[in-house]
Amino acid sequence: MDRRDFLALSAAAGSANLLARPAAAAVQAAGGAPDIAVVGAGAFGGWAALCLRERGLSVLSLDEYGPSNPRASSAGETRSIRSGYGAMAFYSEWAAQAMPLWERRQAEFKRTILYPNERLEMAQVWNPALLSQRATFDRLKLPYELLDREALRKRYPQMNFDDVEFGFVETAKTAAVIKAREAMIRASEVFQDKGGRFQIARAVPGEARGRTLLTLKLNDGSAVSAGQFVFSCGPWSPKTLPTIMKPLIHIVRSEYYYWGVPAGDDRFSWPHQPAWHDHIDGGYGFGSIERGLKYSPDDNGEVYHDPDNAERLPTPYLIEKGRLYVNKRFPGMRDAPIVETRVCQWEIAPKEDFIIDRHPDYDNVWIASGGGSHGFKFGPLLGDYIADRVTGRATNPAIDQRFSVKRGSI
Numbered sequence: 001m002d003r004r005d006f007l008a009l010s011a012a013a014g015s016a017n018l019l020a021r022p023a024a025a026a027v028q029a030a031g032g033a034p035d036i037a038v039v040g041a042g043a044f045g046g047w048a049a050l051c052l053r054e055r056g057l058s059v060l061s062l063d064e065y066g067p068s069n070p071r072a073s074s075a076g077e078t079r080s081i082r083s084g085y086g087a088m089a090f091y092s093e094w095a096a097q098a099m100p101l102w103e104r105r106q107a108e109f110k111r112t113i114l115y116p117n118e119r120l121e122m123a124q125v126w127n128p129a130l131l132s133q134r135a136t137f138d139r140l141k142l143p144y145e146l147l148d149r150e151a152l153r154k155r156y157p158q159m160n161f162d163d164v165e166f167g168f169v170e171t172a173k174t175a176a177v178i179k180a181r182e183a184m185i186r187a188s189e190v191f192q193d194k195g196g197r198f199q200i201a202r203a204v205p206g207e208a209r210g211r212t213l214l215t216l217k218l219n220d221g222s223a224v225s226a227g228q229f230v231f232s233c234g235p236w237s238p239k240t241l242p243t244i245m246k247p248l249i250h251i252v253r254s255e256y257y258y259w260g261v262p263a264g265d266d267r268f269s270w271p272h273q274p275a276w277h278d279h280i281d282g283g284y285g286f287g288s289i290e291r292g293l294k295y296s297p298d299d300n301g302e303v304y305h306d307p308d309n310a311e312r313l314p315t316p317y318l319i320e321k322g323r324l325y326v327n328k329r330f331p332g333m334r335d336a337p338i339v340e341t342r343v344c345q346w347e348i349a350p351k352e353d354f355i356i357d358r359h360p361d362y363d364n365v366w367i368a369s370g371g372g373s374h375g376f377k378f379g380p381l382l383g384d385y386i387a388d389r390v391t392g393r394a395t396n397p398a399i400d401q402r403f404s405v406k407r408g409s410i
């Protein structure tokens with residue numbers, strides 16, 4: 001649907017059941033106002049703004065700190081894409097669909113953001129999640145290998161597999177490390193090159209008439225009007241849309257560290273070192289891409305984290321846990337120094353499903369949130385999906401239902 005069609009639909013929406021939901025599904029922007037204002041320029045909002053702009057709509061992207069600001073979940077140096085999702089088969093399939101979109105965007109962005117590589121899951125037993133995952137890979141015909149301890153030792157001699165019975169190895173066809181921060185900065189640049197407008201501002205819902213939101217209220221007291229609004233505020237969602245999102249979202253902190261690799265030694269770096277998930281000791285990590293071997297001992301954050309005001313200082317207990325792990329699993333990295341630390345947060349939504357739906361109180365407001373600990377990899381696919389929903393293009397009702405607001409509180 002191009003801009004002319006969208007505006008025609010928007011104008012007709014009050015009288016005809018043309019969009020996904022009847023009656024005032026969208027309003028045409030008043031003179032000079034953008035068709036769509038997207039609040040938040042992380043993986044959800046950044047890709048949504050770009051994809052909406054590519055459909056010919058005038059789009060204003062707002063972020064209170066800027067794309068890839070250090071408080072945002074999408075601002076980590078790296079994030080992984082993988083189809084290994086345990087029992088969450090839907091996301092295995094979606095990740096496989098997202099991979100070719102990343103490859104296309106990488107070519108368009110003219111920057112290396114995708115580092116394809118194997119991803120290793122180490123285990124002692126076939127737990128239910130791994131059994132489901134294997135069935136999903138077989139059903140979707142996604143390639144993988146099962147390696148016993150001896151085969152693992154041969155393939156990855158830099159790792160210690162003494163307590164590992166087998167490895168589930170996902171191939172580079174479905175697994176890669178993404179340079180996340182760079183990808184989001186580039187996405188915003190391309191959005192602006194294509195005519196999108198970006199503004200630094202904190203925005204909350206402003207004036208409304210009935211079920212139509214008319215304006216955003218900005219932190220300087222000014223107002224911005226638009227035809228439709230997308231709130232993609234990630235871990236700020238409970239603050240920005242408290243009545244809807246507070247009962248649905250819980251924010252927790254997570255830490256990860258980069259261990260400096262030995263001088264002149266590339267065994268622990270991409271592409272020699274695969275990304276991994278450890279079902280025995282917990283945690284996950286990636287081979288070094290410029291910054292060091294990345295490992296997070298903290299795969300199950302439980303501590304509340306305020307994304308605006310929390311200090312990003314690592315916890316001594318978790319550092320020690322990580323050091324013991326690196327010493328054990330990577331003998332050649334014994335007592336390696338930590339060269340960088342990151343403290344981040346993710347938002348936990350019910351069943352870890354995304355929340356992408358129309359706001360229950362407004363016909364022209366959308367929520368795109370709930371990325372949790374796994375949303376980044378879907379960015380380009382999410383952008384298209386959100387743009388489809390906002391412009392009224394047909395989407396898969398089962399997916400719409402999965403992402404709906406009406407799933408109760410957590």
Ligand SMILES: Cc1cc2nc3c(=O)[nH]c(=O)nc-3n(C[C@H](O)[C@H](O)[C@H](O)COP(=O)(O)OP(=O)(O)OC[C@H]3O[C@@H](n4cnc5c(N)ncnc54)[C@H](O)[C@@H]3O)c2cc1C
Nearest residue numbers: 040042043044064073074080203234236371374375376377
């Ligand atoms: C430690 C960690 C590791 C992860 N690893 C992976 C991984 O390997 N693979 C993967 O796919 N995913 C991973 N994730 C998850 C992924 O990073 C997130 O799901 C995703 O980045 C969320 O994107 P978002 O746009 O929803 O939120 P964010 O990136 O946080 O963006 C929200 C943006 O909205 C802005 N904002 C908020 N409120 C307002 C407002 N009122 N007005 C204006 N601007 C506002 C903020 O400034 C921010 O820039 C990880 C997350 C963490 C924390």
